[in-house]
Amino acid sequence: MNQVKRGRAFLSTPGPTNVPDRVLNAMHRAAVDLNDPVLVDSMTASFADMKKVFQTTQSEIFIYITNGHGAWEAALANVLSAGDRILVPETGNFSGGWRDVAAAYGATIQEIPNDWRRAMDPAKVAEALAADKNHEIKAVLLVHTDTAVGITADVPAVRKAIDSVGHPALLMVDTIASLGTVDFRMDEWGVDIAVTASQKGLMMPPGLGIVAANPKAVEVHRHSTAPRRYWDWDARLQSEGYRKFCGTAPEHHMFAMREALDMIFEEGLENIFRRHQMLADAVRACVAVWAEAGALSFNAINPAERSNGVTTILTAEGIDAALLRETARDRFQTAVGGGLGKLQGKAFRIGHMGDLNEGMILGTLSAVEATMAYLGIPYQRGGVDAAIRSIAEAHRKADAVPTPMTRVA
Amino acid sequence: MNQVKRGRAFLSTPGPTNVPDRVLNAMHRAAVDLNDPVLVDSMTASFADMKKVFQTTQSEIFIYITNGHGAWEAALANVLSAGDRILVPETGNFSGGWRDVAAAYGATIQEIPNDWRRAMDPAKVAEALAADKNHEIKAVLLVHTDTAVGITADVPAVRKAIDSVGHPALLMVDTIASLGTVDFRMDEWGVDIAVTASQKGLMMPPGLGIVAANPKAVEVHRHSTAPRRYWDWDARLQSEGYRKFCGTAPEHHMFAMREALDMIFEEGLENIFRRHQMLADAVRACVAVWAEAGALSFNAINPAERSNGVTTILTAEGIDAALLRETARDRFQTAVGGGLGKLQGKAFRIGHMGDLNEGMILGTLSAVEATMAYLGIPYQRGGVDAAIRSIAEAHRKADAVPTPMTRVA
Numbered sequence: 007m008n009q010v011k012r013g014r015a016f017l018s019t020p021g022p023t024n025v026p027d028r029v030l031n032a033m034h035r036a037a038v039d040l041n042d043p044v045l046v047d048s049m050t051a052s053f054a055d056m057k058k059v060f061q062t063t064q065s066e067i068f069i070y071i072t073n074g075h076g077a078w079e080a081a082l083a084n085v086l087s088a089g090d091r092i093l094v095p096e097t098g099n100f101s102g103g104w105r106d107v108a109a110a111y112g113a114t115i116q117e118i119p120n121d122w123r124r125a126m127d128p129a130k131v132a133e134a135l136a137a138d139k140n141h142e143i144k145a146v147l148l149v150h151t152d153t154a155v156g157i158t159a160d161v162p163a164v165r166k167a168i169d170s171v172g173h174p175a176l177l178m179v180d181t182i183a184s185l186g187t188v189d190f191r192m193d194e195w196g197v198d199i200a201v202t203a204s205q206k207g208l209m210m211p212p213g214l215g216i217v218a219a220n221p222k223a224v225e226v227h228r229h230s231t232a233p234r235r236y237w238d239w240d241a242r243l244q245s246e247g248y249r250k251f252c253g254t255a256p257e258h259h260m261f262a263m264r265e266a267l268d269m270i271f272e273e274g275l276e277n278i279f280r281r282h283q284m285l286a287d288a289v290r291a292c293v294a295v296w297a298e299a300g301a302l303s304f305n306a307i308n309p310a311e312r313s314n315g316v317t318t319i320l321t322a323e324g325i326d327a328a329l330l331r332e333t334a335r336d337r338f339q340t341a342v343g344g345g346l347g348k349l350q351g352k353a354f355r356i357g358h359m360g361d362l363n364e365g366m367i368l369g370t371l372s373a374v375e376a377t378m379a380y381l382g383i384p385y386q387r388g389g390v391d392a393a394i395r396s397i398a399e400a401h402r403k404a405d406a407v408p409t410p411m412t413r414v415a
Numbered sequence: 416m417n418q419v420k421r422g423r424a425f426l427s428t429p430g431p432t433n434v435p436d437r438v439l440n441a442m443h444r445a446a447v448d449l450n451d452p453v454l455v456d457s458m459t460a461s462f463a464d465m466k467k468v469f470q471t472t473q474s475e476i477f478i479y480i481t482n483g484h485g486a487w488e489a490a491l492a493n494v495l496s497a498g499d500r501i502l503v504p505e506t507g508n509f510s511g512g513w514r515d516v517a518a519a520y521g522a523t524i525q526e527i528p529n530d531w532r533r534a535m536d537p538a539k540v541a542e543a544l545a546a547d548k549n550h551e552i553k554a555v556l557l558v559h560t561d562t563a564v565g566i567t568a569d570v571p572a573v574r575k576a577i578d579s580v581g582h583p584a585l586l587m588v589d590t591i592a593s594l595g596t597v598d599f600r601m602d603e604w605g606v607d608i609a610v611t612a613s614q615k616g617l618m619m620p621p622g623l624g625i626v627a628a629n630p631k632a633v634e635v636h637r638h639s640t641a642p643r644r645y646w647d648w649d650a651r652l653q654s655e656g657y658r659k660f661c662g663t664a665p666e667h668h669m670f671a672m673r674e675a676l677d678m679i680f681e682e683g684l685e686n687i688f689r690r691h692q693m694l695a696d697a698v699r700a701c702v703a704v705w706a707e708a709g710a711l712s713f714n715a716i717n718p719a720e721r722s723n724g725v726t727t728i729l730t731a732e733g734i735d736a737a738l739l740r741e742t743a744r745d746r747f748q749t750a751v752g753g754g755l756g757k758l759q760g761k762a763f764r765i766g767h768m769g770d771l772n773e774g775m776i777l778g779t780l781s782a783v784e785a786t787m788a789y790l791g792i793p794y795q796r797g798g799v800d801a802a803i804r805s806i807a808e809a810h811r812k813a814d815a816v817p818t819p820m821t822r823v824a
Binding site for chain 2: 014015017019021022023024025030031033034035036037038039040041042071072073074075076079088106107110111112203205211212213232233234235236238251252253254255256257258259335341344
């Protein structure tokens with residue numbers, strides 16, 4: 007069946023996400039002189055507008071040609087000195103990735119181990135910091151949404167934990183899988199450094215890493231001795247135009263960013279967060295039904311901690327999660343994510359972030375349900391039906407439509 | 416005049432260069448799963464094919480989401496240890512840029528100063544290395560084509576200079592502005608590390624930095640202690656597929672690279688070099704005529720050292736080179752480069768590399784000539800005429816057409 011592929015494939019991995027045609031079109035243009043006023047003005051506006059997305063007025067924005075891993079490193083290389091102690095609450099796979107960057111820069115790592123099925127308890131962060139009487143810990147690395155586990159951390163609660171013991175450590179937050187998906191208020195929440203990348207909620211192709219640093223972080227930077235050049239903030243702070251990129255600017259990606267930011271502001275951050283809530287609720291309604299057959303379960307035990315950008319689904323012993331993914335992709339043109347780290351082969355992940363609508367996520371859920379039916383994976387029928395009703399109900403609530411409507415009663 | 420801009424602008428800066436429509440079209444596609452076989456196969460082929468462009472069979476290829484400056488750093492971070500001595504023959508503006516990266520990593524810099532108007536004398540490299548009895552110098556950083564000065568270095572001669580004194584230093588060559596423009600034979604010339612970027616001879620948008628490292632360089636890497644994670648070769652060597660990028664792969668750029676490499680092999684490296692020779696000869700024929708009026712001159716004194724990718728033209732005192740550039744760009748839609756470093760305000764540069772043909776370069780030269788006529792800059796008339804005849808003559812020679820042809824006699 008389906009030897010010739012027709013139609014558009016569903017991309018439901020937790021990044022890269024779907025790139026809107028408007029963004030692709032914005033990139034589809036001739037290269038220009040790096041000093042061309044059209045490019046310079048567009049880039050200047052995007053630097054300013056990225057602050058709005060981070061919900062900060064006081065921070066500096068640094069845009070790098072890199073990916074999320076590079077953005078992690080850009081953030082650390084600017085504030086670390088060899089031998090600094092770094093506190094890493096384990097959130098899942100990605101706190102480990104960020105930790106490894108700090109370790110490569112000679113930092114002493116203090117990790118707070120945690121179950122991958124629950125968010126970090128902020129009290130443990132307070133406890134670790136309270137024990138650090140000499141303030142050797144220079145920064146707390148917190149992943150807002152760890153896509154491996156499908157859990158979103160409570161950033162304000164971690165900030166309060168830090169403040170509760172009066173510790174001066176920087177709060178550094180990885181918003182790669184959360185920015186433009188769920189609320190993130192850099193200034194109000196007291197985040198010192200935020201890190202993100204282009205290919206998730208920001209709806210661009212991979213290729214940009216973005217760091218926001220508040221005045222406290224910039225001050226720490228002035229005393230940091232880690233070697234760096236490409237990542238270094240100083241030259242970027244002192245430069246204008248393409249020179250803010252330490253070499254040639256990523257013209258095509260910056261035209262993409264301009265368009266993506268326009269789309270974000272046209273929809274509005276609040277509406278974006280509501281849309282992701284609605285789509286995530288639908289996915290969860292679906293998975294909850296599937297799980298009744300006993301072979302699938304949510305990785306995130308606490309419903310309140312489940313991410314609005316990605317749902318991680320554990321598969322029982324004997325179910326080949328990799329085969330499920332490959333079948334969905336190769337037979338039904340629907341790409342979902344696999345299990346990462348210790349969840350490899352034991353989970354799959356449905357991404358639901360970025361340029362996504364109701365039909366798309368229902369199509370993805372349907373294709374996954376068809377895959378399970380095809381493979382004989384035990385699932386409770388009615389998952390997609392539950393998702394459909396979840397979406398319809400959310401729309402009715404939002405529009406204050408009396409329930410039931412007579413026409414469909 | 417011309418308040419509405421029509422037609423396609425001429426981009427004749429020495430990078431970014433023109434991106435072929437085929438390459439733009441290759442990027443204009445939906446994002447895919449990072450594990451999608453279509454992407455994986457395309458990337459695998461491109462890693463292998465980049466070797467052909469560097470003319471190496473024995474080297475490892477590393478592709479980074481970054482620009483040329485990042486590629487410089489990627490190369491150095493993998494072979495440096497703090498306190499290493501680095502020899503930097505001054506080639507122009509860009510040897511200084513690469514030098515600064517090494518300095519940021521704690522290297523001791525030994526620079527061989529040089530006139531920006533002549534290529535480095537290889538004997539000076541031999542002399543510096545001969546004096547280094549204890550072999551403290553770990554690497555020689557050589558910029559193949561320094562676009563600020565428009566000069567191409569004689570890489571094999573520098574290799575011979577190193578070998579003549581039996582020095583083990585690595586030869587690291589920046590081919591950012593030369594690869595895919597003029598001949599570069601990594602293996603045959605004994606280059607240990609070559610660095611390039613996507614936006615010049617490779618005809619892609621800015622966004623990729625590429626490093627090739629031969630077995631000797633990989634061996635030096637194993638003993639290097641500079642802190643690094645994103646740039647690090649180890650993880651990239653041990654990984655397949657998207658994991659060769661330390662995080663999310665630059666999907667759209669990698670689809671672009673596939674198409675650009677296809678175009679390079681369709682034309683053939685030899686033909687590409689011949690085309691650049693022909694176009695550069697035309698530019699030089701034109702500039703030589705313009706210069707007869709005494710206000711303009713070639714920066715590169717020795718004709719044999721003039722780059723086939725970019726021509727740097729010095730402007731006499733009293734000529735506003737910045738105004739010339741702005742006028743050409745804003746009035747005649749033709750972007751040329753400005754003077755860099757100590758040539759700022761004293762030169763302009765015509766790029767002639769990448770996806771470029773006869774009509775395009777003649778259009779650029781004509782627009783520059785029109786700009787000079789408009790601004791009243793003293794130039795000798797007949798420059799474009801000389802370029803036209805240079806191109807026609809090159810075609811006749813290549814085709815062995817008897818001169819003169821009766822039809823045009």
